[in-house]
Amino acid sequence: MLALFLLNLLFLLPARAREQALFTSSVTYCNPPETLLIQQFDVAYFPNNHSVAFNISAASVQANTSVTAHLLLNVYGLQPVNFTIDLCHILNGALCPLPMYNFVGADIIQLPSSANIQNKVPDIAFKIPDLEGFVQLVLTEVGTGTVKACVQSTLSNGWSTHQPAVTWFTGAVVLLCFFVTIFSSADSFKATSFLFLELFRLSQFIVASCLFSLNYPSAFRAFCLNFSWAWFLFPMSPQSPLQNAINHMRMKTGGDVLDSSGSAIEYVNRKLSPYNAFVANSAPVLLTKVREVQTVTNSSSNVLQAGLPIYVNSLGITTPNAFTTVFLCLLMASGIILSLLGLSLLATRYSDRLRSLIPSSVLRSRWRTRSFFIIPLVFLPVVTLACDQWTLHDSWLASLFAALCFASLCGVAAYRAFLTQRGQGPTDFRSTADTAILGDYKPGHSWFISLPIVFSWFTALLVAFGQGHDVVQLPLFMGLEVLSLAALLVYRPHIRRGDNIMSICLSLGRLVCIGLMMAFIQRIAVSAIPRTIIGLGISVVFSCGFLWLLFRFSVHIVHHHRNAGRFHFLKEHETREPSA
Template identity: 25%
Template sequence: MARFASASWATALVSCLAIINTIIPSVAAQDTRTISGTNADGVTQTLLVDRTPALFTGDFGDCMGGNSLMNITSFDAAYYADNMTVLFNLAGTSNLLNQSLMLHISVQAYGEDRFDFLWNPCNANFASLCPLNASVPIFGQASIPVSTQDVSAIPNIALAIPDFEGSAVLRLFSNSSQTQIACFNAVMRNGASFSHPAAVGSALGVFTLFALIASFFTAIYGVSVPHIRTHYAHSLSVLVIFEVFHSIFFSGALSLSFPSVLPAFWSNFAWSAGMIYTDSIIKSLNGFTGISGNSSQVGGAGSVTLSTSGGLTQQIYGRSISGTAGSALVERGEELASHIYKRAINETENAKLYDWAGVPVSPGLPLPGDWTGFPGTLAQVDIPAADAFMVGFLWLLILIAILVGAVVAFKWILEGLSAIKFIKQDRLALFRSHWLGFLGLVVLRTLFIAFFMIMTLCLYQFSYGGKAGPIAIAAIVFLIFFVGTLGVSAYACFYRAKFSKLDNAPARVEQPQRKKKSKWYRSAKSSSTDDGSKSGSEGSLFGLNFLGRDAEKESVHDDTNYSKRFGWLTARYRRSRWWFFAFWVVYQFVRACFVGGARGSPMAQVIGLFAWELISFAVIVKINPFEGSRNTALAVWMLGISKVATAGLSIAFLPNFKVARIPTTVIGVIIIVIQGFLVIGVLILMVLGFISSYMSVMRNREEFRPKGLANVRLKYFGHLEQKATGLPPPPPPEPEEPKEPYFSVKTVRRAPKIEDEDVDDFVPDMEDQHPTVSQFSFNNRTSRANSLANSTRSHGSVYGNVPYGARVHRASWSSREFQNFNPDELRRGDSPLETPPRVSSAHHTANNSVSRTPLMRPVRSQSSLRQATNSPPQGR
């Protein structure tokens, strides 16, 4: 992004800042609600007085750390592009007596000073600062028109980009000591922002609430525990949903200099980590955590009047006004101040005159415009970093109380509905008979989900320091969560191993037994049962497989007793990856150590976190723990890629690399896009989870509505049954090859004809069983003649009506060829030539089912269409 202001624009803006306390003529004669204004394009229009300006300042604070010798209650500046004016407002008090001042104004945007100058308030007719006197309150407004040339260099992107990164700084110097006595900083905004915690956070909270309800109903509906677990495993995990939100929000806990767009975007997810601002809680915790101050003003001026006759001893912060450079700046300030118009002020007006105006920052918050580390992220939701742990822990306790109350209320509502016969007596019988157990599991599951959040906040409190009270509470909570969560995870694995065989690995590899060595030297990587049959592994944990002793113990999900005890840890994982919760706890704890504990070492923090996320992502992809497809897509792939990409891109924010603020903002926008797609994916999977959970709860209904999803419901249930087995899905059927046109003749059978009954046409079999080529050469002229004669008689008797010269259909071979067939072929059961050669015509007629005559009478091949005569064959 190019510099948003040229010298002319900077000159106009700084001159307006230089006469903040100048009074301009009254505009009482004008309409107090609307004014007429002309923009840079020359368009004149009627404008509202209380409209939002194109660029304006927000909250402001003391950039001397509360040591300024002035108290400011209002510090506002705005640029109106629709009527080409700049407006300023300043109000406050001081305890200095008769002190002449010089004011230094600077405008910064994206890490660069756009313009700065010094000016004397006396030359601008600012009475309340000329000289500064404790008896005169500081109050004034300034408005200056600017020309098109002054603002021509302002790019449109500066007025539209979300979370514009800029600030206006006002510094006051004492002429007697030439030292800085006050400094105030106001963040600049343009009205566009990624930060909408009230709207976005509320919408995400509603979706999460419905996901929680859907998950709860899939966990309590049904009679068979293994069947309930199967449907529960495929509902969208609330643990994964909160892990998505936590990973986004706690990205701002790294000790890096973030661009303004990132903390603004992350503030939408602060509620998921318990960072919810309420005035009563914050005020109650400030005294406990050691935060004090007045939230209605900024500055360090006390009630005791200070004497400045001998000069100030405050540490110099800034630069002296002496020298050539200071004189030039003063001259330039006086020239700009001469264009200011004064007006009377109404001292009864409120210090905050506009809706868009900022307010003094609350005690404990960083200076506006500082988005470094976790304090800068928390400042977006007005929570001091010193209160972060206590606020998160209190809201966790409130959440647990709400969930407990909701479960108890739901149980007794069911009992009431059952008593009045509104529902069946056995409706949700498992939950109603074991509701105390479900209540305990709800609390344990909530604490398990909050493990990473609490570990991060506790470790951050240790590294941040503060009073002994919050640190002591953080230490107690840390021990409870750390020992409790790791202890329960270890006990769950031990409990499963106690009732199972322990095997090393899945393949059998034996080492040769050496002499004088014990038999335990041999190692086997596959186990077999006592009867010698091979047993499949059920699951493995760090190279160890847990094998059931009987059929009921072969699957952890079929063990009803284990599911009732530890199903809140194992239910969503595959039967061979039921132990993944132990890996998850270790992964989250190490991650919390980097995010919350390594606050003082940014380089080690961000690079170590990136390496850990990259390794963990590869391991989790290899393990592929979740049984449900949606949980796998979200927790393994989408969330893993987002974590790795965010940690890798955050390396550019390290102060050591000194990346410019404009490229930093571009990288921040890329991170927002990545995490934004992740959130969109979560919302889509939530909606799909609502539908699948509805199908699971309605699985016992014969009629399912809407009917359009009936087939989808059946396929979904089949998918659940197949996934519960832990086996890969069957391979799809191979596609059939397209059939091509073809023609083939396997057998030919000729039906008996009338001409076959002629005894004279019958030719006896020959004795030769091994025909040769010479037997098919037709050298015997007599045979050919006889064959031709018989063929002629047959044509004359059977086909007498055929015209002369016409050729009737016949085979292309003669009966002579049949005489050369192998006798073995003739003796086949299905051959009509099996019978003796000489049979009577009567016998043939009586037994016509099997023809005892040759299939074809001898016919001479003819090459002409003219019928052959009975003349004797001619010599060759």
């Protein structure tokens, strides 16, 4: 009974959130259970009145077992609670050996003032988002030292840098900017497309920066989840129809389909979490709350590695499903775009008024020109996930789709680069509408159109084939950004001075963020609190860059329409004045 009470007490120690409470966000066995079985465990600690609420279903299943209980609380590497109790020396030996019974119950209890928990836990544990803390209870057999039960629970205070409202806002705003760019006038499309692509690239860069085999702080990883839409990945249930369909396809085509219930696919190796560095048993920890307690150890097959596997699983998508999920989402989006194109062509063909405003030939030319505008948007996520799909050696059909997408995108990108360098017939490339796809460049600098695609290609290779080699991935990733910054400083390719300044500032900001991410390399072993501060600082830099680009895009649209209206008025005035 005391072991169960300690189990309750442990998982609740820190707190403060919206309602100033700390609660269990996951529960796992850190060793295969022999003595203590847990079916459900929910605990919350309220510091205002020092009370604990719990709902537990557990059982002691092994007879004649005498144990000691070791209790440990770890918050950002600090261990305010770390002690061992011999259960044979308390309660007159009532728990020696452990009694055989089931325990099911829910209650709220007041903690004694002698516990002095409020002075043992730092205040930051109640306020900082994505708290890095856990509690552990280990029952060890007296005499033999054999571990009979090991249970760990992660803690949450209710705050997180991953907010659905932020995801919806950023995604909706960028989608609106996309439609404004696509339907903008020819004279505005160059500048508008340049600003939009910089905005979308930054969003994709934020996600890419969270896909390496680094020891990311929880707060930074959660922040990157806000921009998963930029990689055409959306939070979904592992039991959603889309995921079930992908699992069925993989099962029929040679894939190894694990349990799709979501109960064991979001575990993370504890050695990747510095706040767990002092735990002797380095078992994994669950990221998201589940109802079934799982057994996960270092030898378990459901342990996720740092980088892309943790990221996609945090969205409810198993690693082998990631590419196919993006592929199907883009396939559906392509169907919608083609349907809109067909409807617009039919409308201009059978409507005299629309035909007079926008001839069908002009409409087809505009759609053909701006269709290439999609390539830089999908290149990085599709190529990265396609390469990653090959490393999994899973479904042959998914691998075939990955190969086709990889070859198609690389082929189209190479074709565009060829046209950029050769020009199209006797007409210089800059004089065609296609030059607007990636911005307005100076004469002789149109090769900058292909530079982001080349860097995206190398980034995809680093993420997919460099997993587990963080000391290689991050320096090479920084080298790519150094080359990008150097090219911008030397050539200053854009016609407008403001565009050159903006591109240089964005590249410099990305380079600074990559440099700060060196603290996340596992071998450097930076302690938890400095790493968390660095992660939050990088998040602030990324957020400021996103808002700055969004502001510039809005100012450009307003300024362009004002000038267009003024120009239209002057033209009318000029035509009326002679007749007067």
